[in-house]
Amino acid sequence: MQENQPVEKTTAVVEAALQHHGTNRDELIPILNEINQQIGYLPAASLEKVSQALRIPKSQLFSSATFYRMLSITPRGRHVIQFCESAPCHVEGGRQVWHTILDELGILPGETSKDGRWTLETTSCLGICGVGPVLLVDEDIYGNVRPEQVAEILARYA
């Protein structure tokens, strides 16, 4: 697991996000998105600050923050793997690739590896079905993935 973020960094990121988007209620999801992208997850301290700035009860903030797939309230691994499990990728060989990933990582979807290197997530369609099966590591897209390529792709990420 990642170390908890220093408070100063969290404060700076939250302030930048608020600066960016303002404090209207309709900017809540974009603000959380930005914080999550910058820090990798939403530390409790960041939710506290957003709650005060937008005048939204923490309970409501928590309910929103835990609803969306791209937001996380717990630290994630250094690299996040997202695997498309929708039908188009599935019928084009996604099933075999998925089993290979599970074997390689030894973790289940939603879990983070003990060394903090990987978080594995499944995702619905990424809209890149022309080259399914599709695998996303952080921001990098891999298309037409074959099971035998999985180990080589994962090795690129320390």
Add this chain to the structure above:
Amino acid sequence: MKAVRSMVLVSGDPTSLERGAQEVYHRLQEEVRQSGLSGDISLALVGDLGRSDIAPSVIVYPEAVIYGPVALSNVHYLVDEHLNKGRIAVDLQTPIHNLAGHSAWLSRRKGTLPAEQRIVLERVGKINPEDIQDYILYDGYRALGKAVIEMTPAEVIALIDRSGLKGRGGAGFPTGLKWRFVSRAGGSVKYAICNADESEPGTFKDRLILEGDPHSIIEAITIAGYAIGASEGYIYVRGEYRLAQQRLATAITQAHEMGFLGKNIFGTQFSFEIRVHSGAGAYICGEETALIESIEGKRGEPRSRPPYPTTHGLWGKPTLVNNVETLANIPAILRNGPDWFQRFGTKTSPGTKVFTILGNVNTTGVIEVPMGITLREVITIYGKGMKNNATFKLAQTGGSSGSVIPASLQDTPMDFDSYLRAGVSLGSGALLICDEDTCVVDLAKALINFFRRESCGKCNPCRIGTLRAYEILSRISEGVGSLKDLDTLQMICENLYQLSNCGLGQTSGTGTRDILTHFRAEVEAHIRLKVCPAGVCSMSGRWTASQANG
């Protein structure tokens, strides 16, 4: 736009980027500079050129020669041959008769196949999406000017009404009628929202429009705002579509600079602002009331209806929500008139439809064709036939909420009404073509698994129903299902349809229901004979609830 000798466009969609389009683009810049041609050549990284089969692809205008796939090592040859010496670099050229995008450069004759008819994808791949001048050159913002200067809001709505345009998000609701509902709703504050939360598995038509022609959506939503009396608009883009979000933001800034957005558009009393709102990964937010909840910063849980968003939408105000593809038709209809639009497609479903062709065909990609084309035509003409000469078994339309179309329906015209009569649905325009090696139990499991994960959990029929259906299908695929399971499954599908709160839940059992209707024998073989005829299911005889992702 300054006069240049040649215009060179590089495909910049995710498929192409994954295959090195960015590098090719930079190398092209470098080669052009080294050849001393910088002033004569305009170079741009654009959206999807519709040719994922030859990505990354490069198109050189005015000759409109398509090259692809272009590797880094080919760039020097391409620049030297075509741009320097003025000859077509034949070794790299792609034959023009191929799928998707090609017909933008073919002569357009109505009714002749396999040419496409492009209305909403008209400019995609032909213009630089980050340059408003390109859009203006292709009739951009003319429709907006016409609307706000020459027409009253009521006239705009009447015109859209007469065109017969139906919503392309899946439900096929008449667009003009929806606009009229919002315009008639009381109150001075109203909103126009573009639903760009495209997440239907296999559907990426909206992404192409947003990435390749963002100004068309800005123009359309502004026209919609004028027609219904709104002064604020939102474009709700799914969080995964970063490139689309960036291009929209750029387009909005440029439109502001030109006076097409902001205060007193075209010098009239009409003012309009648009904000791009990013989602955060939730399929359910494509449902319009969930989308509205999400903009309000809440969990994306659909509201109970009525009241409908047309009277009680965002912040409780009358709100119009239209799909990207629907909106992309608007400027063209305003420019050319409703009669022109009705020339395409069928009588009750005029216009075109963008389909994404996927699965076991030789050529996958995107096509825009008149409504009413058949599956057989799509497979043989655009898909170039089945892969490995296999037999066509079924197609799955419109992502996971679409229907499963058996081979027996492959000659049914694909328009809203014909499909409704046949008891299937057109959905959002994805066509997942499956061959004889596809197992229907495995497919049904993959479909319902999607809904199991994406169900927002607000109402019981959907939250529990999708889970139970998934468990049953898992058991069947392991060879431990019973015939009684099929009755339960049938009941769950019916309950999902009848009792779920929103469209997602209601359609989540469609695929399973269709499979039980058309492929029951194959499902029963799994149970009675403990055999998977397609040889896909493991039939291991072991099933535990923890095998969540088999």
